[in-house]
Amino acid sequence: MTPLLNDDVALVIHPNMTNDKWNGTVDVQIVVMPIDKMSKDNLEEVFYIMQGLVAAFNLMNTDEAFAQRISQELERMAEAGELISHTGNKDNVISIDQWTKTKGNA
Secondary structure: OOOOOOOOEEEEEEEEEEOOEEEEEEEEEEEEOOOOOOOHHHHHHHHHHHHHHHHHHHHHHHOHHHHHHHHHHHHHHHHOOOEEEEEOOOOOOEEEEEEOOOOOOO
16 A cells, blocks of 8 residues: 555544454544645545545445445445455455545546
8 A cells, every 4th residue: 555645635444442352343534644735625625525435434334225335336346356355364354455446526
């Protein structure tokens, strides 16, 4: 993974641990690196996109139909080879490392 650079905005998924084990919940956080080249207006647009991703995550947890659509799209992307995944060394867990570029505007 490329290290974060100035002007990057990242969505961080932080797994919550209880007694050194993942308790099945996560915190979703937005990280904004120092702004170097991007205008304040552009930053606001990118930040709005990130807030949309946070809202989508919330809908995955509160709207069963939306969660099913996301699951179907992930399956489609995996079958099409659009996701890069690996098999971890603990309990044969599959985790997504990277998303491929998508078409359209976010």
